[in-house]
Amino acid sequence: MENFFKQAWAGLRILLVLTVVCGVLYPMAVWGVSRIPGLHGNAEATDTTLVAVVREGDQYFVPRPSAATLPASGGSNKGELNEDYTKVIAERRTEIAQREGVAEDQVPQDAVTASASGLDPDISQEYAELQVPRVARASGLSVEKVRELVSAGTGGTFTTTVNVTALNRAIDAAR
Numbered sequence: 156m157e158n159f160f161k162q163a164w165a166g167l168r169i170l171l172v173l174t175v176v177c178g179v180l181y182p183m184a185v186w187g188v189s190r191i192p193g194l195h196g197n198a199e200a201t202d203t204t205l206v207a208v209v210r211e212g213d214q215y216f217v218p219r220p221s222a223a224t225l226p227a228s229g230g231s232n233k234g235e236l237n238e239d240y241t242k243v244i245a246e247r248r249t250e251i252a253q254r255e256g257v258a259e260d261q262v263p264q265d266a267v268t269a270s271a272s273g274l275d276p277d278i279s280q281e282y283a284e285l286q287v288p289r290v291a292r293a294s295g296l297s298v299e300k301v302r303e304l305v306s307a308g309t310g311g312t313f314t315t316t317v318n319v320t321a322l323n324r325a326i327d328a329a330r
């Protein structure tokens with residue numbers, strides 16, 4: 156019985172120590188590092204950087220399709236050989252080609268496939284460029300101005316993408 160209490164006390168001490176280290180000290184250290192000058196601007200997340208905000212109307216850029224169902228997010232488990240998935244991709248490609256006034260083979264892959272979370276705010280430069288004429292026409296801005304806004308909203312660490320939420324805010328500000 157004495158051995159049981161010894162082990163229980165040791166387990167409780169480990170639990171308390173790890174709770175303090177992992178639940179208090181580590182988060183405080185990460186938060187403290189985020190306050191270092193030069194890092195602070197990248198540490199605070201906003202809806203501009205994290206989640207695609209879909210706006211209605213042709214004067215706005217359209218993000219990637221979403222596989223999310225509220226309140227959760229997540230992609231589909233369907234593979235590219237799944238008939239339902241292939242049908243959905245074909246329907247999206249046709250819809251986007253008609254909306255943008257281009258041939259179906261000009262629609263980029265990211266325009267028809269949902270991101271893993273279903274909430275990705277970034278699209279490829281190709282998809283953004285495809286949407287420029289429609290957005291310019293509907294927003295009353297020149298094609299050159301819309302291309303400038305796309306160029307200004309283009310960035311990325313590993314791949315070059317365009318943040319749709321930030322771009323749509325820029326469209327509103329430019330009008």
